[in-house]
Amino acid sequence: MEKCINHPNDRGIIIIRPWQMEFCEGDKCAAELLSLFEYWHNIKIRTVEQNKEENDRRIQSGLKPIYSESTLQWHSRDQLIDQLFNRYTHKTIKKSIDLLKSKKCLSQESNPNNSFDKTKFFQFHPEIINEWLIHRSQKKCSENLHNQEGKTTSSIGENYPIGRVNLPNLLNTQNTYLRIQDNKYNVGLCKNETNEKKNKIPYEEIIDYLNKKTNQNYRYTTPKTKELIFSRWKEGFTKKDFYQVIDNMCNKWINDSKMKPYLRPHTLFSTKFESYLNQSDDKLDMALRNNEIGKGTYSVLKMGDLE
Known part of the structure; x- marks a missing residue:
């Protein structure tokens, strides 16, 4: 797409959205840092x-993996000042970082590959932001219902006398339902939105189940793992679906030395989740039975297909 202005490439850009200011309690520096860490996290994910x-290709070839699979970020204090266009002092940036850390969307970690390295790296946790945004949306939905015309105090699910409420405005909110009973409107939130317990994503239960099936020790707190589970959950998949995917792929790969390493969150909960959920006897099974994988028969299965 052509741009009306040819921006120079030597400077970045910081975009602040209203919800970021809200999340950061009006701290503009923290909101800008939030946007900055998100930007670099997205780059890290692609990398x-x-x-x-x-x-994976190296492992299949019998070589040692050498490329980093970490989403940790490193920024010096001077780099952060520069990326925020020299508008904040070290002290202000430290205070804003402490705010983000207190909200658990940012943490500082040691170098996982070098125990002698005392450098502190930043780990961004987008799943915390996503959960906050869901809660914020539900709260606004509830407030919209409380503030409707003709109703000074109400609760979700209460009856509204017909003719005393602006119904189009009332229903202009996601996940609301309408029933007419005893000449009254009954408006409320769908069950899956009113019950916060049901909305809680069972990260720990899912990873515990995977660990039991594979005899591994994956952590449910790993940012990338939580991102993948969150993404599939938002697509409408349930805990039962996650268990089924784990069962399906364990049945296929658990006894195969070449495929067993792929029984991991990154593979199972990727964008191919639905295909794993609906697995049946296919070319993959045929390749495994005929022991074709590893003999150059990449027309049957390519490494990219495994995520």
Whole structure:
């Protein structure tokens, strides 16, 4: 797409959205840092995807994986000041970072590949932001119902006398339902939105189940793992679906030395999740039975197909 202005390439860009200011309690520096960490995290994700594919190819070739699969970020204090266009001091940036850390969307970690390295890396946690945004949306939905015309105090699910409420405005909110009973409107939120317990994503239960099936020790707190589970959950898949995918692929790969390493969150909960959920006897099974994988029969199965 052509641009009306040819921007120079030597400077970045910081976009602040209203919800970021709200999340950061009006701290503009923190909101800008939030946008900055999100930007670099997205770049890291793309890089990690490429590195995983390269490492998988090396493993299949009997070589040691050498590419980083970490989403950790490193920024010096001076770099942060520069990326925020020299508008904040070290002290202000530190205070804003502490705010983000207190909200658990940012943490500082040690170098996982070098125990002697005392450098602190930043780990961005987008799943925390996503969960906050869901809660924020539900709260606004509830407030919209409370503030409707002709109703000074109400609760979700209460009856509204017909003719005393602006119905189009009332229903101009996601996940609302309408029933007419005893000459009254009954308006409320769908069950899956009113019950916060049902909305809670069972990260720990899913990873515990995977660990039991594979005898591994994956952590449910790993940012990338939580991102993948969150993405599939938002697509409408349930805990039962996650268990089924784990069962399906364990049945296929658990006893195969070449395929067993792919029984991991990154592979199972990727964008191919639905195909794993509906697995049946296919070319993959045929390749495994005939022991064709590893003999150059890449027309049957390509490494990229495994994520």
